[in-house]
Amino acid sequence: MQDNMITEFLNLRHKIISAEFSRMNEFQREAVLTTNGPLLVLAGAGSGKTTVLVNRIACILKYGDAANSEYMPQGLNNNDITYLKSCLESGSFADERLSALLAVDPPAPWKIIAITFTNKAANEMKNRLSSMLGEKASDIWACTFHSACARILRRDIDKLDMGYSGSFTIYDTNDVVALLRDCCREIAGDDRSFVTKTAMPIISRAKEKNLDPAAFEASAGTDYRLKKLAVVYYKYQEALRRANALDFDDMLRLTVKLFEKRPEVLEYYQNRFKYVLVDEYQDTNHVQYKLVSMLAGKHKNLCVVGDDDQSIYRFRGATIENILSFEHQFKAARVIKLEQNYRSTSVILDAANAVIKNNAGRKGKNLWTENSKGENVTVCRFDDEPGESQYIADTILEGIKGGMKFAQHAVLYRMNAQSSSIEKAFVRAGIPYRIIGGHRFYERLEIKDIVAYLCVLKNTGDNLHFSRIVNAPKRSIGSATVAAALEIAEQVSMTLYDVFLHCDEFAYFSKKVSRISGFMKDLEDLRGMIDNIPLHELIKSVMIKSGYLAALEAENDSEAKERIENLSTLVSNAAEYEKNSDEPTLEGFLEEAALMADIDNYDNSADTVVMMTVHSSKGLEFPVVFIAGMEEGIFPGQNSAAFPEELEEERRLAYVAITRAKEKLHISYARGRMLFGSTVYNRPSRFIAEIPDELKNSVNERPVVEKHKIPAKVPAVRTENRSVSQKHPTTVVYSPGDTVLHNVFGRGMVLSSKPMGGDTLLEIAFESFGTKKLMSNFARLTKE
DNA sequence: AAGCTAAGCGTTTTT
């Protein structure tokens, strides 16, 4: 077979495989087709980056591996080529002959890893891959840095000989703060801000540089403050190890360490992943760079995609250097720029370009578009933030009148603190909205409590989570008892759990033995269930046996109601996880819980306006975007003005914000705004001035919006991310004999019903949980 | 042990 025939065949085949290929520009195609060697794709905002990544993966499979191997159809001839052409022309792709020509996938597993920063991006990629490549796409690792590391460590962390086992738990930031606080107590007392502002960042930075406590101590030199922190670092690491827990930094750091210490493990993964792809490369930090270069070290098929203009995570260690010096670090790297924007109108794009060009440290890239000019950017000035919020609400309502959907609007702001006044305006105007970020589902008190129970069940050495649950719900085992137990635990080097388990052996607990051992018996019982019942059943049992649910139900107010609802969401999340996972385990579920971000759950199916910080908005797009609070001191933030690098980061942030808009951009600022309890007066942001006048309609004096009465308390119509389902007002009447379903207790029969204070007290005999008393409006029952 | 009140403090945030 002639080479050119093969080439033509492969080309044609790829066109058919990748339905989107025909719509790509030449640069996108080049990025898709260049499958060997290091490649840097500088992808501007809205340039079809995800499409390129996904098609590139398809192309590696169908073209890269297959081209040089036996995975070609036998006896290919000119007729086949003609046939493929006719398929393309007619657009009919479904028959047997064609399938035979396409069915030349390389053997499984498909050796590709695509690393992203958020689960959302990973999931999007997974979905697109499986719709394009079918079931075998599940061979491909499309995951975040952290989930990749978790998977690698679960398998082999014991080979590090550091005392960790593969069933480790992951500590999130809150856990870390709590743990570090204990470790800092000796040198800083109860100073919380010392922990969050000094200890945590310094230790985090040390970990990122791959420094363990000993190396950190050595690097501290004579600096007495750092020496003290080294002691904290030792303590902290020891506490983590005792709890068999990893923090987010450890997950990356220990993976690199594992690769260094055990070359055979690294080699295994180098062979497993012949092709490595990294999305949002501009946001990688040093460990991540290290990890990527180790993984790709053998085959050098590393493709990184990023936009130096969208690097906005410097504050958490991302170094823009990684992308700026890619060509230097990976010799013979090819660079492809994607500069055509498919997202925004030319006005919006020109505005974004005009702003970002004021930055010095960039690769240089000028986005252009064939899209129409569109409306000018509206820039509006207000006296205060209620006025600004009102304007946003009014403008959205006008849009709705004009036939737009709520979901086509997004409000972006620099900091979460800005959301409340906009929220109030939306509540008044009856605009449905949701806030992304703020607090996450798994950060809610009740969720953290139940998850803490699960952590302890999995690993009884987890003192941190144990002390969290020991008195939640209240069971009269208070802080004094825990403090004493902790001291005993340390002295006899036992876990807190074991001290409580054997509390009868310690004189101190003599008066509390019955209470404590009752609690411990429940825990032990639950522990016995771990491997015997499905995960979501286990979680239900935890909620019941611990008395947590009963305590909430006894509270009987709207807040408790919401918490119960959240808990049943947790149960259904677990059930969902079990359904989707090949090998559901408790630690797998906990891992997913720890690695889950708020934005990951955002789907735009519900028709609501979306509010979020600019950071959260990266990667999203909306027809109409409002950027609120464009003021010096807010955006750019107060502390960034003095430092050129930070100012450039703010400008990149502004660039990200502007480029979220597809059709219409509104920028607003207030002359004064209430911030943290006092009014601050700011000048309009310099970024506004950087947008050329001919691209904006400035409304400098808005008619003073008359002060609207703000309701004393904002009604809780706030559509939180998870609890989108509206609470159905229970007008249902239950009478004795009815069969009902409860979210947690399952099926039961109503024994009695008594009207009580506007609600009804039901006594229900459940099939598996005995007889319970519940408030009707509360319990979210359904009649069967 | 639990509840209440005064005091403090407050970028951006994923994992």
Add this chain to the structure above:
DNA sequence: CGCTTAGCTT
């Protein structure tokens, strides 16, 4: 302003 937390009271 609104939330968390320390520390005091019962």
